[in-house]
Amino acid sequence: MSEGQRFEARVLPHLDAAHNLARWLLRDAAAAEDAAQEAALRAFRYFASLREGEDAKPWFLGIVRNTCYTQLARQMGRAEITGLDEGDWDELAGAADTPEPVQVLHEQRERSAVDAALRALTPPLREVIVLRELEDLDYRSIALIAGVPVGTVMSRLSRARAKLKELLTLAGLP
Amino acid sequence: MNDDELSRLLREHASRHPASERLHAAVRTQTALQSAARERKPSAAPSRVGAIGSVKAWLRRHLGAGAVPVGSGRLGWIGTGGVLAGLMLGVALTLAVQSWQARPAELADDIVAGHVRALQVGPLFEVSSSSHHQVRPWFQGRLDYAPPVLDNLPGFALLGGRVQSLRGKPTAVLAYQAGLHKIDLFVWPAERGAAPERLQRRGFNIVHWSDGAMQYWAVSDMEGGELERFGAQWRAGAG
Numbered sequence: 001m002s003e004g005q006r007f008e009a010r011v012l013p014h015l016d017a018a019h020n021l022a023r024w025l026l027r028d029a030a031a032a033e034d035a036a037q038e039a040a041l042r043a044f045r046y047f048a049s050l051r052e053g054e055d056a057k058p059w060f061l062g063i064v065r066n067t068c069y070t071q072l073a074r075q076m077g078r079a080e081i082t083g084l085d086e087g088d089w090d091e092l093a094g095a096a097d098t099p100e101p102v103q104v105l106h107e108q109r110e111r112s113a114v115d116a117a118l119r120a121l122t123p124p125l126r127e128v129i130v131l132r133e134l135e136d137l138d139y140r141s142i143a144l145i146a147g148v149p150v151g152t153v154m155s156r157l158s159r160a161r162a163k164l165k166e167l168l169t170l171a172g173l174p
Numbered sequence: 175m176n177d178d179e180l181s182r183l184l185r186e187h188a189s190r191h192p193a194s195e196r197l198h199a200a201v202r203t204q205t206a207l208q209s210a211a212r213e214r215k216p217s218a219a220p221s222r223v224g225a226i227g228s229v230k231a232w233l234r235r236h237l238g239a240g241a242v243p244v245g246s247g248r249l250g251w252i253g254t255g256g257v258l259a260g261l262m263l264g265v266a267l268t269l270a271v272q273s274w275q276a277r278p279a280e281l282a283d284d285i286v287a288g289h290v291r292a293l294q295v296g297p298l299f300e301v302s303s304s305s306h307h308q309v310r311p312w313f314q315g316r317l318d319y320a321p322p323v324l325d326n327l328p329g330f331a332l333l334g335g336r337v338q339s340l341r342g343k344p345t346a347v348l349a350y351q352a353g354l355h356k357i358d359l360f361v362w363p364a365e366r367g368a369a370p371e372r373l374q375r376r377g378f379n380i381v382h383w384s385d386g387a388m389q390y391w392a393v394s395d396m397e398g399g400e401l402e403r404f405g406a407q408w409r410a411g412a413g
Contacts, residue, residue, distance in 0.1 A: 004209025008202065015201060016192035023191035033197050038315040040201045044208050110187040118188055133184040164184075165175045174179060 010056045018064045025068040039064040058141035117167035125160035207344040286375040289358045289393045299334030321346035321361040324411045355396035364389035381405040
């Protein structure tokens with residue numbers, strides 16, 4: 001099996017998850033496609049760093065996440081995202097949000113409320129929810145992807161949940 | 175609302191965004207191109223870093239991978255390793271010499287073949303635009319370099335661009351039109367600057383030059399002098 005075939009077999013099954021994460025982080029359809037494709041290119045280059053038997057999903061999503069954060073940093077006019085503390089994200093919130101087409105009338109009330117609440121979170125909080133609830137990853141994998149300790153993942157999840165409950169209750173759910 | 179209720183709401187109602195068919199296809203193509211490029215590296219490398227350096231690098235790469243013990247004992251691989259090293263050195267030297275001698279001529283053949291293929295079976299361009307504002311960003315993420323794109327060459331209209339595999343490497347190609355003639359301009363990073371040179375292959379004319387950062391190979395069935403004028407205008411426009 002060539003390296004390309006092994007890459008296809010191990011990494012590309014997670015392309016849907018990669019695109020989902022990019023779409024939720026960047027909130028823009030075209031930017032998410034570009035980021036997922038660029039991440040796949042990088043992943044192929046660093047494929048040797050994925051060990052035999054290691055789960056490829058968190059490994060690949062970590063690359064996707066870094067690609068997206070580089071993109072977000074560019075939007076904010078920063079060269080590096082690492083120096084940002086969580087408060088800095090507030091200035092980005094709203095600024096880069098691409099408005100969704102107005103299908104709200106035909107869609108379920110739950111979907112639009114849940115999506116809006118998720119979009120209202122800052123990226124560090126949004127990513128832990130997307131990875132935990134939509135991608136069903138465990139704390140250790142999420143910590144690996146976000147590059148933070150497990151304790152930080154847990155505290156972010158708890159803050160994200162509190163914020164989501166508040167927003168969803170305001171929207172009249174459940 | 176407790177955590178379980180929140181979790182149920184999120185899992186049932188949050189939008190999921192799977193990758194589109196287009197993205198799946200683009201990534202598979204990209205992987206195939208990169209994979210092919212990597213497998214050809216041993217024979218393509220010598221012209222980049224010089225024969226001796228690349229033979230060393232090539233051996234290091236291949237012996238490095240072979241040196242991982244695969245169930246056999248340590249003594250086993252020292253023996254086979256020695257034999258392998260001898261064999262590989264022979265092969266690597268042959269490859270290095272061959273690719274050194276054959277490269278410019280083969281490259282011209284490959285470029286004409288790529289041009290003919292695009293004219294016959296297409297696509298001549300995957301992004302169709304006469305504006306560099308559209309064409310240049312399109313290459314982003316498809317290549318590991320950013321080719322310059324000019325859309326203001328008098329007498330030569332930009333049709334668009336594509337990525338085509340050239341000697342196993344994904345390469346930027348810009349398509350131009352002048353009268354009834356199509357021109358393909360292959361662009362990729364250069365090792366050093368080079369003066370313009372004109373070649374002929376199977377009735378096609380080729381003009382190639384390098385500005386030190388990129389090298390350019392223009393190919394067309396148009397008259398050689400006209401194609402040189404295209405090259406001259408490009409260099410004037412890029413300067």
